[in-house]
Amino acid sequence: DVKVTQSSRYLVKRTGEKVFLECVQDMDHENMFWYRQDPGLGLRLIYFSYDVKMKEKGDIPEGYSVSREKKERFSLILESASTNQTSMYLCASSYYGAPYEQYFGPGTRLTVT
Amino acid sequence: KNQVEQSPQSLIILEGKNCTLQCNYTVSPFSNLRWYKQDTGRGPVSLTIMTFSENTKSNGRYTATLDADTKQSSLHITASQLSDSASYICVVSGGRGSTLGRLYFGRGTQLTVWP
Numbered sequence: 001d002v003k004v005t006q007s008s009r010y011l012v013k014r015t016g017e018k019v020f021l022e023c024v025q026d027m028d029h030e031n032m033f034w035y036r037q038d039p040g041l042g043l044r045l046i047y048f049s050y051d052v053k054m055k056e057k058g059d060i061p062e063g064y065s066v067s068r069e070k071k072e073r074f075s076l077i078l079e080s081a082s083t084n085q086t087s088m089y090l091c092a093s094s095y096y097g098a099p100y101e102q103y104f105g106p107g108t109r110l111t112v113t
Numbered sequence: 114k115n116q117v118e119q120s121p122q123s124l125i126i127l128e129g130k131n132c133t134l135q136c137n138y139t140v141s142p143f144s145n146l147r148w149y150k151q152d153t154g155r156g157p158v159s160l161t162i163m164t165f166s167e168n169t170k171s172n173g174r175y176t177a178t179l180d181a182d183t184k185q186s187s188l189h190i191t192a193s194q195l196s197d198s199a200s201y202i203c204v205v206s207g208g209r210g211s212t213l214g215r216l217y218f219g220r221g222t223q224l225t226v227w228p
Binding site for chain 2: 104
């Protein structure tokens with residue numbers, strides 16, 4: 001089975017802190033994605049990567065950056081956390097040959113106070 | 114504009130009853146459509162995937178239908194169980210000029226099954 005893991009299930013940070021969310025997949029997938037999910041808005045794409053050191057902006061990249069130094073790991077970085085970044089963050093991965101078949105991690109519930 | 118609309122927004126049914134969730138989309142060109150189940154506090158898990166040529170696909174008590182002409186899909190749940198309580202998300206892939214793996218998400222239908 002494909003396994004996508006995220007470093008924390010719950011995280012509480014203060015405004016202005018730098019926050020790292022880590023995602024690791026064990027299926028040698030080329031593509032990795034970061035989404036945020038808010039009530040009534042559904043999932044929105046923040047960034048994605050289709051190869052090591054490659055990244056592309058999604059629909060809502062402002063306030064976020066990403067890092068992909070290794071194929072299995074994709075990090076989401078909040079340079080200076082703000083309260084409007086309180087959300088559920090979901091990581092996903094997919095195989096290059098089946099880009100739409102995305103497997104999701106369990107999510108990280110981030111609260112910024 | 115590529116969009117996915119789901120209805121109803123929320124639904125409450127009694128255990129053992131059937132229900133149908135709706136999904137309308139405007140994504141073009143269309144690649145495939147998935148229904149995901151998301152339990153509270155968990156990531157989405159795929160239930161079914163349907164391509165342009167498929168009309169119906171079943172996964173246990175879940176049956177998805179697709180009408181590519183009208184750009185509508187439905188998810189029918191039979192003999193509901195308490196464990197069916199979750200958010201059901203319709204996800205469409207495709208879109209002109211889209212880069213790899215672009216998905217369009219509906220906002221989900223929150224289903225609650227009461228005993």
